[in-house]
Amino acid sequence: MTAPVEAIRFDHIDYSADGVHILKSITGAIPEGKITTLVGPSGAGKTTLFKLCNGLQSPDSGEIIIKEKRIENYEPIELRRNVGIALQKATMISGTVQKNLELPSKLQGKELKEGRANDLLKMVGLSEVSLQKKIKDLSGGQRQKLSIARTLVNRPDILLLDEITSSLDSVSRQDIEKLIEKINDQYGTTILWITHNLQQALSIGHYTWVMMDGELVETGESNFLRNPQNDRVKQFVRGEVE
Numbered sequence: 001m002t003a004p005v006e007a008i009r010f011d012h013i014d015y016s017a018d019g020v021h022i023l024k025s026i027t028g029a030i031p032e033g034k035i036t037t038l039v040g041p042s043g044a045g046k047t048t049l050f051k052l053c054n055g056l057q058s059p060d061s062g063e064i065i066i067k068e069k070r071i072e073n074y075e076p077i078e079l080r081r082n083v084g085i086a087l088q089k090a091t092m093i094s095g096t097v098q099k100n101l102e103l104p105s106k107l108q109g110k111e112l113k114e115g116r117a118n119d120l121l122k123m124v125g126l127s128e129v130s131l132q133k134k135i136k137d138l139s140g141g142q143r144q145k146l147s148i149a150r151t152l153v154n155r156p157d158i159l160l161l162d163e164i165t166s167s168l169d170s171v172s173r174q175d176i177e178k179l180i181e182k183i184n185d186q187y188g189t190t191i192l193w194i195t196h197n198l199q200q201a202l203s204i205g206h207y208t209w210v211m212m213d214g215e216l217v218e219t220g221e222s223n224f225l226r227n228p229q230n231d232r233v234k235q236f237v238r239g240e241v242e
Contacts, residue, residue: 004031007190013062037205044211084156088163090147098131141172
């Protein structure tokens with residue numbers, strides 16, 4: 001069987017901040033065109049790993065390869081065009097949907113045409129929301145969808161999702177899950193998704209990484225969560241580690 005193409009490779013990544021060793025020799029690869037879920041207790045280093053992928057922080061040692069190119073060889077704008085990120089709290093600027101949606105284009109000195117903006121809203125299931133609607137009038141689920149639409153303006157090859165459904169009701173959560181599966185299926189976008197919801201990791205992820213105490217403890221096709229081999233992961237899955 002042919003090994004999957006690697007979208008991201010981590011090679012012995014270490015990272016410390018304020019005297020705390022946050023990431024400890026993380027080594028592994030995220031397969032291209034698949035959804036990989038990232039689970040583990042709070043403080044495991046998951047979000048820090050994301051920030052390294054997006055160039056928001058740099059590792060103390062080790063190497064990160066994005067699409068066969070070392071991360072330090074990317075210009076920041078090029079890197080963030082290739083690697084989009086959507087966070088748990090969808091940060092918005094005051095004003096309209098259009099003002100928020102066109103922000104990535106404006107930062108690059110470009111214009112987001114109205115037709116493209118409406119296409120993005122339609123793609124994320126916001127076709128009923130007008131570009132002139134005020135941000136303050138959107139529901140939590142609508143704001144999260146808009147956040148994802150804004151991330152997609154640059155058509156990133158890799159999309160990092162950090163707990164984007166944790167504060168949503170079940171209907172909105174299911175809407176977002178379907179949206180992410182659609183983006184992955186239709187565009188072949190590589191998805192790396194941090195979630196505390198193990199059922200979500202099982203149902204959405206093709207692959208799963210479990211991180212604990214800054215280490216990558218167990219990886220594989222997501223079904224391994226039903227019967228993990230590592231004792232610490234078994235405890236985590238049973239809810240004995242938070």
